Amino acid sequence: MEPGKIEALTYDVFGTVVDWRGGIARDAKALLGGEKGLSLDWNAFAIAFKERSKMAGSPEEAAARAERSIRADDLNRDNLRETLEEFGVASDTLTAAEFDWLATAWHRLDPWPDSVPGMTRLRTRYILAAVSSGNVALLVAMARRGGLPWDAILSAEVTGYYKPRPEAYLTAVDMLGLEPAQCLMVASHNDDLRAAAACGLRTAFIRRPAEDAEDRIEDARAAPGVDLAVENMVDLAERLGC
Amino acid sequence: MEPGKIEALTYDVFGTVVDWRGGIARDAKALLGGEKGLSLDWNAFAIAFKERSKMAGSPEEAAARAERSIRADDLNRDNLRETLEEFGVASDTLTAAEFDWLATAWHRLDPWPDSVPGMTRLRTRYILAAVSSGNVALLVAMARRGGLPWDAILSAEVTGYYKPRPEAYLTAVDMLGLEPAQCLMVASHNDDLRAAAACGLRTAFIRRPAEDAEDRIEDARAAPGVDLAVENMVDLAERLGC
Numbered sequence: 001m002e003p004g005k006i007e008a009l010t011y012d013v014f015g016t017v018v019d020w021r022g023g024i025a026r027d028a029k030a031l032l033g034g035e036k037g038l039s040l041d042w043n044a045f046a047i048a049f050k051e052r053s054k055m056a057g058s059p060e061e062a063a064a065r066a067e068r069s070i071r072a073d074d075l076n077r078d079n080l081r082e083t084l085e086e087f088g089v090a091s092d093t094l095t096a097a098e099f100d101w102l103a104t105a106w107h108r109l110d111p112w113p114d115s116v117p118g119m120t121r122l123r124t125r126y127i128l129a130a131v132s133s134g135n136v137a138l139l140v141a142m143a144r145r146g147g148l149p150w151d152a153i154l155s156a157e158v159t160g161y162y163k164p165r166p167e168a169y170l171t172a173v174d175m176l177g178l179e180p181a182q183c184l185m186v187a188s189h190n191d192d193l194r195a196a197a198a199c200g201l202r203t204a205f206i207r208r209p210a211e212d213a214e215d216r217i218e219d220a221r222a223a224p225g226v227d228l229a230v231e232n233m234v235d236l237a238e239r240l241g242c
Numbered sequence: 243m244e245p246g247k248i249e250a251l252t253y254d255v256f257g258t259v260v261d262w263r264g265g266i267a268r269d270a271k272a273l274l275g276g277e278k279g280l281s282l283d284w285n286a287f288a289i290a291f292k293e294r295s296k297m298a299g300s301p302e303e304a305a306a307r308a309e310r311s312i313r314a315d316d317l318n319r320d321n322l323r324e325t326l327e328e329f330g331v332a333s334d335t336l337t338a339a340e341f342d343w344l345a346t347a348w349h350r351l352d353p354w355p356d357s358v359p360g361m362t363r364l365r366t367r368y369i370l371a372a373v374s375s376g377n378v379a380l381l382v383a384m385a386r387r388g389g390l391p392w393d394a395i396l397s398a399e400v401t402g403y404y405k406p407r408p409e410a411y412l413t414a415v416d417m418l419g420l421e422p423a424q425c426l427m428v429a430s431h432n433d434d435l436r437a438a439a440a441c442g443l444r445t446a447f448i449r450r451p452a453e454d455a456e457d458r459i460e461d462a463r464a465a466p467g468v469d470l471a472v473e474n475m476v477d478l479a480e481r482l483g484c
Contacts, residue, residue, distance in 0.1 A: 073419065127382060137419030140369060140393050151382050157417060158400050175399060177315065177379030 001184075001202050001227040003240050008127035008176050010154075010169070010201065012187035013134060014050075014109070015211045017119075017233075018142065021046045022210075023109035031102055032089065040087055047212055048086055052079035053133070071135040071157060077103045106134065107141035112208070116147050118233025121242040127151045131172045131185070133162055152176070164195030173201065186236065190223040197225065204228040204236060243426075243444050243469040245482050250369035250418050252396075252411070252443065254429035255376055256292075256351070257453045259361075259475075260384065263288045264452075265351035273344055274331065282329055289454055290328055294321035295375070313377040313399060319345045348376065349383035354450070358389050360475025363484040369393045373414045373427070375404055394418070406437030415443065428478065432465040439467065446470040446478060 014020045024046035032038045032045075053075060080103045084091070094102065119128055128151050130139055135157045143150055152175070156162045159171035173183050180200030187193050188208040197203050205222035207229070222229035230236045256262045266288035274280045274287075295317060322345045326333070336344065361370060370393050372381055377399045385392055394417070398404045401413035415425050422442030429435050430450040439445050447464035449471070464471035472478045 127386070135419075136394055136396070136417040140418070144369070144393060151386060152378055152395055154378070175378040176382065177377075 005182060006126060006184045006202060006240070007178050007182040008129055008173075008184070009122060009204075010129050010131040010172055010183050010185050010196070012163075012185070012189060012192050013130050013132035013139065013142075014106075015208055016186060016188045016206055017115045017130075017148065018109040018111050018146065019210070020050060020106070020109050021212050024049055024105050027102060027105040027108065031094070031098060035098075036093055038089065038093075040089075045083065045087055049076075049079055049083045050212075052082055072106065072133055072138055073104065073135055076106060104138075104141075107138050108145060109142055111146040111148060112232070114232035114234045116149070118235075118237045119149050121237035122233070122240065123149050123151070125240070125242050126184075127176060129154045129172060129176060131155065131159075131163070131169065163192055166195070166199050169196050169199045169201060173199075184227070189219055190226070191218075193226055194223065202227045204230060206230050206232065206236065247424060248368060248426045248444060248482070249420050249424040250371055250415075250426070251364060251446075252371050252373040252414055252425050252427050252438070254405075254427070254431065254434050255372050255374035255381065255384075256348075257450055258428060258430045258448055259357045259372075259390065260351040260353050260388065261452070262292060262348070262351050263454050266291055266347050269344060269347040269350065273336070273340060277340075278335055280331065280335075282331075287325065287329055291318075291321055291325045292454075294324055314348065314375055314380055315346065315377050318348060346380075346383075349380050350387060351384055353388045353390060354474070356474035356476045358391070360477070360479045361391055363476070363479040364482065365391045365393070367482070367484050368426075369418060371396050371414060371418060373397065373401075373405070373411065405434060408437070408441050411438050411441045411443060415441075426469070431461055432468070433460075435468055436465065444469045446472060448472050448474065448478065 011017055021043060025042035028045050029042045032040060122128060128149060130150050130153045132139060132155045134155050136153055136155065139153045139155055142148065154172035154175055156168065159168055161167040161171060173180050181202065184202045184204055185193055185196035186204045186206060188206050188211060190205065193203040193205060203226045205226045228239060230239055253259055263285060267284035270287050271284045274282060364370060370391060372392050372395045374381060374397045376397050378395055378397065381395045381397055384390065396414035396417055398410065401410055403409040403413060415422050423444065426444045426446055427435055427438035428446045428448060430448050430453060432447065435445040435447060445468045447468045470481060472481055
């Protein structure tokens with residue numbers, strides 16, 4: 001890869017930029033553990049909540065059904081309802097306002113400690129765009145709270161396609177007025193990078209061993225063929241000369 | 243209007259936030275006047291270039307023909323070609339690279355002096371979204387160059403609709419996860435504000451007497467019915483308690 005050709009960094013967000021497991025577990029524990037006195041495995045709860053967004057290819061299928069993408073905020077309400085049921089939490093445990101608060105815990109995820117320092121350096125030279133399954137309102141709230149310096153939010157709600165469909169990457173690249181080879185996809189998930197590479201984007205793997213606190217054999221290290229493998233976002237800034 | 247209900251400021255950009263006339267005249271003069279030695283009325287040239295984007299309802303018609311919106315960057319190439327012809331500039335005067343540079347002068351427009359200071363204060367409390375006819379690449383380049391602190395770019399290319407169609411305003415509001423009455427449309431053009439108000443948005447008129455250096459009778463002052471009328475963006479921040 002020639003860094004000089006890169007004009008934009010297209011970012012996966014959940015896991016790559018922010019700690020979804022820690023944030024969901026924190027808010028679930030605060031509400032269900034603290035106020036409601038329940039004792040659950042909060043990490044397992046967070047992982048189950050997240051996994052539901054993948055189940056039965058739900059965003060993909062939902063997008064196909066609706067032609068335009070379904071909002072993550074709406075999917076997350078369904079996913080929370082099912083997760084609460086799975087963990088044996090009675091449906092009248094939460095008030096409507098409490099349910100809404102926990103369903104939108106995704107708006108309140110914290111960046112990994114290196115994310116903002118690294119991205120702030122990277123932004124001096126490169127356009128930073130979020131290419132995520134999160135909807136605009138969610139990603140705007142998360143960015144304002146955590147100080148994420150996006151130039152553009154080009155997520156599924158904007159492009160009309162969920163990753164790993166090629167259109168999700170290619171529409172974002174096109175909206176930036178660039179060629180795929182001028183964009184570096186940054187993600188902690190090899191499947192995301194593989195799909196981006198198949199569209200002609202360059203790829204950077206960022207290792208996030210704490211992402212789901214399980215044996216992440218698939219994403220423990222960069223798959224062969226990735227252009228860059230880095231330890232964190234500051235490391236990426238160093239490697240790209242920022 | 244109750245400022246406490248407002249969550250987001252939805253902004254017109256050309257004329258309201260940036261000085262399109264001054265920027266286009268500057269770059270046209272630098273290239274056609276300086277290097278090519280032509281002597282034209284640069285203000286008139288800028289106004290003619292801009293006016294073409296309104297002629298025959300071109301963005302509207304183009305959007306209707308294409309279903310999805312046509313890019314401002316593409317329209318501006320056509321508009322520049324016609325403007326050069328109108329001003330008697332021979333078609334071989336500019337190289338392809340020079341033509342591209344002048345066609346994308348819209349990427350290099352300067353903010354009005356009060357825009358960044360006022361918006362920076364406003365952003366501490368409100369979401370700032372660009373609701374413009376500019377395409378994503380254009381608005382990203384302009385924001386990076388001028389330091390415009392957008393939270394989101396929800397322009398025609400993203401929403402699929404040009405102002406003043408109701409869908410242009412309502413899709414942006416919906417993507418922000420808000421109700422129309424929670425959004426304040428900020429513009430220096432009464433027709434834009436009228437269309438936004440008809441969709442239920444609140445409206446702020448900002449006076450930009452230098453916008454096109456002509457008698458702007460229509461936009462010399464706020465039309466009746468506008469919620470707020472301000473002198474500049476810092477004044478708007480004061481009025482909204484930021």
